[in-house]
Amino acid sequence: MAPTKPQSSKSRKPPSSGPKGKVGKSKPKGPPPKPQQVKTKRPTSSAKPKRKVYTEKELDIPKLNMITPAGVQKPKGKKKGKIFVDDQESMMTILAIVNAEKEGQIESKMMKARQMEEIREARRQEAEARQQHKREKLEETKDLIRKSRKRKSDTTSTDAEKVAKTEKPGKKRVSFG
Amino acid sequence: MRPLTEPETRTLFTKLASYTGPSLKTLLSPPSQSTTTSQSQSTSRHVFRLHHSRVYYVRESLANHATSISRHALLSLGTCLGKFTKTGQFRLHITALDVIAPHARYRVWVKQNGEMPFLYGGNVLKAHVGRWSEDCAAGQGVLVLGGGDVAIGFGVTARSTAEARRLDPTAVATFRQADIGEYLREEDTLFTTT
Missing domain, CATH: 3.10.450.220 (Nuclear Transport Factor 2; Chain: A,)
Structure with a gap:
């Protein structure tokens, strides 16, 4: 009974206290059953303080694909809260940047509009030219037909011409009662 | 503040x-x-x-x-x-x-007959436009001026100046953004803060 109690107390405390550790080292001096028990516990007690505690960064563990909301992310080393712009210089720089952007936008818009206008104008002119060409062709064919008719009329007898003349107005007339 | x-x-x-x-x-x-x-x-x-x-x-x-x-x-x-x-x-x-008015880039002058429809919240029709600034792109902010060069509001152009010339008279030339009629129409909410 008596030897067991000190054993238990020794086994618990050795890692923290130095002298008891020494006692542990002087195991051979003590009775044989004691060192056996101490031996078994010694490696655990000596290993604990030696074990290096690694941080997550040191271990290079791949990070889990966890999503952190945009509002939660806080950049380190940055000032907390809003940063106001109240001095004239910074306001002027912002204004200059904004103005330049706007100018660029307007310029590009105008360029686009002008190009579109040019394209439209070209298309319109093309269409007009096509229409003119068509009209000319039509006139030409009309003239051709007229000439051919005149020739025919010249060749035919005067009686036939008279008949044709009398017939023509009759044919053309249209009346809706 | x-x-x-x-x-x-x-x-x-x-x-x-x-x-x-x-x-x-x-x-x-x-x-x-x-x-x-x-x-x-x-x-x-x-x-x-x-x-x-x-x-x-x-x-x-x-x-x-x-x-x-x-x-x-x-x-x-x-x-x-x-x-x-x-x-x-x-x-x-x-x-x-x-x-805005003294620094406006583009302006639209509204005829006498177009002032009231605009002040009641309507858009500016082509028929109501007296004249407008040249080389104005579509979707550009413009100042709307009434008779006697008095600013009566501002809006956004519906078409560029070149395109607007070909529009029919009833088509919208400028979309209204704000007009001085709001001082009466929005009297209850214009200056309230919630």
Whole structure:
């Protein structure tokens, strides 16, 4: 009974206290059953303080694909809260940047509009030219037909011409009662 | 009441710049500065202040005085330019007309017969346009002027000047954004802060 109690107390405390550790080292001096028990516990007690505690960064563990909301992310080393712009210089720089952007936008818009206008104008002119060409062709064919008719009329007898003349107005007339 | 942050300033200037030209700089540094003394410079300097999501264009000395009034008790100060929406956009109010009008880049003159429809909240029709600035692109902010060159509001062009010439008379030439009729129509909500 008596030897067991000190054993238990020794086994618990050795890692923290130095002298008891020494006692542990002087195991051979003590009775044989004691060192056996101490031996078994010694490696655990000596290993604990030696074990290096690694941080997550040191271990290079791949990070889990966890999503952190945009509002939660806080950049380190940055000032907390809003940063106001109240001095004239910074306001002027912002204004200059904004103005330049706007100018660029307007310029590009105008360029686009002008190009579109040019394209439209070209298309319109093309269409007009096509229409003119068509009209000319039509006139030409009309003239051709007229000439051919005149020739025919010249060749035919005067009686036939008279008949044709009398017939023509009759044919053309249209009346809706 | 607080000064604007950088993104807020950028948003505000972008909106103002769509209506005004490069002369917008004079808002920040009035041209009379060079002639006045250094003390009056600081007092005549105007700043932008955000209060209850509304942006005010205020004389700096007045803004400094206003700090002595508690936030909930302060209703308004200076000229209200507009307000920030919950999505971070900026809406110009009709009260900003006096700030925009002298610096406007493009203008549309409305005929006498088109003034009333516009002041009742209608868009500017092509038939109502007296004349407009040349080389104006579509979707560009324009100042709407009535008879006697009086600014009666502002809007956004529906078509570019060249395209608008070919429009039929009943087509919309300029979309209304704000008109001075709002002072009566929006009387209840124009100056309220929630």
